[in-house]
Amino acid sequence: MQGGSGLSGRREGADGRRWRALQQALIVATVYGLPVIFVLVPLLTFLVYSFFWVEGGAMHYSLSLQNYLRFFAGEAFFRVFWQTILLCLGVAAMATLVAYPVAYFLTGIKGRMKSTLVMLILVPLLMSYIIKIYALRSILGANGLLNQLLMGLGLIDTPSSFFVFNLNAVMLTQLALLIPFAVLPILLSLERIPRNLLEASTDLGAGGGQTFLWVILPMSLPGVVAAATFVFVLAIGDFLTPQMVGGQAGFTFGRIVYSQFGIAFNWPFGAALSVILMGVIVIAIVVGARYGSSRRGTA
Amino acid sequence: MPNEQCLLELRAVSKTFNGVPVLADVDLRVGDGEVITILGPSGSGKSTILRIIGGFTAPSRGRVILGGDDITEVPINQRPFNTVFQDYALFPHMTVAENVGYGLRVRGAARADMAQTVARSLRMVQLDGYGQRYPAQLSGGQRQRVALARAIICQPRLILLDEPLGALDVELRKQMQGFLKDIQREIKTTFLMVTHDQEEAIAMADRICVVSAGKVLQIGRPRDLYYRPGTEFVARFFGENNLLKGLLGAAGNHYRHVEAGWGPIRCAVDGQPEIAGAASGLAAYGAVRPEEVSLHPADARLDAELNRMEGRIEAVSFSGALTSVRVVHTGGACVLQVRLQSRAEGVPIQVGQSVVASWRAEACRVVLA
CATH class of the missing domain: 2.40.50.100 (RNA polymerase II/Efflux pump adaptor protein, barrel-sandwich hybrid domain)
Structure with a gap:
């Protein structure tokens, strides 16, 4: 048996080595090649496109900075851009605030009950985005659940339009859609806190509140930052939600980009706006990574 | 223990986890100021004894008595004990000084007093000047000493040590045994230490309590256990x-x-x-x-x-x-x-x-x- 394999090994020596090298090359090419073709090349195409320009409905394939100048000079674009950033920061902050207690509650539960609850949070992620937006729109609308509830409680007399076709609607909808993305990182970071650190804190005389404030909260901050980053990035790239619940008043940067491609047919300008949006996202991720990873490492 | 006053007593303490007995009728008296080692193979229930004393686990039956008072129901943070955990359980997001001072901070100590007491404790464990480092920047032996400093700073009646030297290599372990012993002599606090290493138990303890399969087999001075084993297990366990x-x-x-x-x-x-x-x-x-x-x-x-x-x-x-x-x-x-x-x-x-x-x-x- 041993001799046999040795013989065949020797016979196939050179061929085998060549075959293995080929395999290696194929794997490397796949691992690096697919992202290059499907991510990097389109992004670079976009970047190049953003320096082209359109005039009188005709594309000009010469490089120019005029798209970027138009963005920074035109006050309207910049205002929407800034407003959208604030909106998404707000969504990220609120989603994190809501998600933290949920995640904290989940860490305290064990066994089947916990997996069921986590599943319940995950299920909406598997559902179609558009269906969820429609569902939320019907809740927020003039005759929606929210208005009915507020009227039933006697807080308002007539249906309020506060919750639909404006930025409030965009914010509430995005909040509802993105909370699951905030719960998971926080849940993970809470669960990663070793139990014996909590025991050590109690052992040293700390009460529940002190242990939370001085041990649990600071140790779960990486998860909080990751959650906020996730939600911010997903919210700022979203043009569908504002399109469907934002109405005239709920204009966001994502919709401007969309309109450059879909309505104005000014692809180079749309590409330039996308590059700017991309810049914001990259900054958000870099900032998130810096503050999300503990500087001290883990013992 | 004969000469000392009894500090802590376990009376017929039993523990079952999900119907599986882990400890059966453990009686133990710990004298004030002594070093007592609970020695047993892994799975013998020795850590459970320590966790019951610390308050981390409630006994299924039996009482824990401290200086005559029943403390069986007293919560962890109100027991005058501190623990050196097996893997030290240092807070990774706090500096060495913050770790050591944690017990004082919890009690609302003034900042200036705290800094002074922390410095004194660090000096005692020979970690002068390490206050601003983080646990991740320390060696195993240094972390061990931080954990010890953190446990002694509030002057507890009893210090519980769960396999305190288990994670260290042989050379360092020998060194730390002497170090722990010196500290104990200096502060005169009762040490209750869990270990599976008989050499460590013999080197450290005034008395050893041998535990096997959830039962206390013998309690006595190291010499007595060595030369007068009460059971075959004890006779074979030491050397x-x-x-x-x-x-x-x-x-x-x-x-x-x-x-x-x-x-x-x-x-x-x-x-x-x-x-x-x-x-x-x-x-x-x-x-x-x-x-x-x-x-x-x-x-x-x-x-x-x-x-x-x-x-x-x-x-x-x-x-x-x-x-x-x-x-x-x-x-x-x-x-x-x-x-x-x-x-x-x-x-x-x-x-x-x-x-x-x-x-x-x-x-x-x-x-x-």
């Missing part, structure tokens, strides 16, 4: 031991015999009334430590009081200060391990030589099988 099988003979005044097939073994029974009064005919061992046996030429004339076994040297192995010799009884009925002081010119015996092994009855104890 090498010769357990010579036989039947318990008739009761004598200060001695009893274990009748082995090849001859009687005379054993001292002072301080062991349960052995002195045991029924004759029981299966028992005569237990003698290898270093208590001496070897003589086959024709040597020996004191009649001594235990003796005629045999042949089967193996000699040199291991530094000591040389181990294996003697097999002439009839092959018994094997005796002997440890002799090594000499530069060599131990004057050879494999195959006929010898008489002898040992004093005082160095030989009965262990019931």
Whole structure:
């Protein structure tokens, strides 16, 4: 048996080595090649496109900075851009605030009950985005659940339009859609806190509140930052939600980009706006990574 | 513990996890200021004893008494105990100084007092100037000392140490044993330490409590456990031991015999009334430590009081200060391990030589099988 394999090994020596090298090359090419073709090349195409320009409905394939100048000079674009950033920061902050207690509650539960609850949070992620937006729109609308509830409680007399076709609607909808993305990182970071650190804190005389404030909260901050980053990035790239619940008043940067491609047919300008949006996202991720990873490492 | 005042007492403490018994009727008295080691193999329930004392686990039955007060129901953060955890459980997001000062911060100590006390504690564990580092930047031994400083800073009545040296390498462990002992002498706080390492237990403890399968087998000074093991488990647990099988003979005044097939073994029974009064005919061992046996030429004339076994040297192995010799009884009925002081010119015996092994009855104890 041993001799046999040795013989065949020797016979196939050179061929085998060549075959293995080929395999290696194929794997490397796949691992690096697919992202290059499907991510990097389109992004670079976009970047190049953003320096082209359109005039009188005709594309000009010469490089120019005029798209970027138009963005920074035109006050309207910049205002929407800034407003959208604030909106998404707000969504990220609120989603994190809501998600933290949920995640904290989940860490305290064990066994089947916990997996069921986590599943319940995950299920909406598997559902179609558009269906969820429609569902939320019907809740927020003039005759929606929210208005009915507020009227039933006697807080308002007539249906309020506060919750639909404006930025409030965009914010509430995005909040509802993105909370699951905030719960998971926080849940993970809470669960990663070793139990014996909590025991050590109690052992040293700390009460529940002190242990939370001085041990649990600071140790779960990486998860909080990751959650906020996730939600911010997903919210700022979203043009569908504002399109469907934002109405005239709920204009966001994502919709401007969309309109450059879909309505104005000014692809180079749309590409330039996308590059700017991309810049914001990259900054958000870099900032998130810096503050999300503990500087001290883990013992 | 005889001379000291009792600080902590466990009364018939039992614990079952999901119906599986982990501890059965553990009684333990811890004296004020002593170092007591709970020693046992992994899974023996020794850590559970520590966790019950610390308040991390509630006993299923039994009481925990501190200075006369029942503290069984007192929550962890109100017990005047502090713990050095097995993997130190230092807070990774806090500096060494913040870790050490945590107990003071919890009690709302003033900032200036805190800094001073922390500095003093760090000096005590020889970590001067390490206050601003983070645990991840320390070596294992240094982390161990931070954990110790953090536990002693609030001057607890009792310090619980859960395998405190388990994660360190042999060299460092020896060093830390001495260090822990010095600190304990300095602050005079009671140490209750859990370990599975008998050498560590012997080196550290005033008294050792041997636990196996959830039961306390024996509590006593290291010497007593070593030379007067109460059970076969204890006899085998501490270092090498010769357990010579036989039947318990008739009761004598200060001695009893274990009748082995090849001859009687005379054993001292002072301080062991349960052995002195045991029924004759029981299966028992005569237990003698290898270093208590001496070897003589086959024709040597020996004191009649001594235990003796005629045999042949089967193996000699040199291991530094000591040389181990294996003697097999002439009839092959018994094997005796002997440890002799090594000499530069060599131990004057050879494999195959006929010898008489002898040992004093005082160095030989009965262990019931």
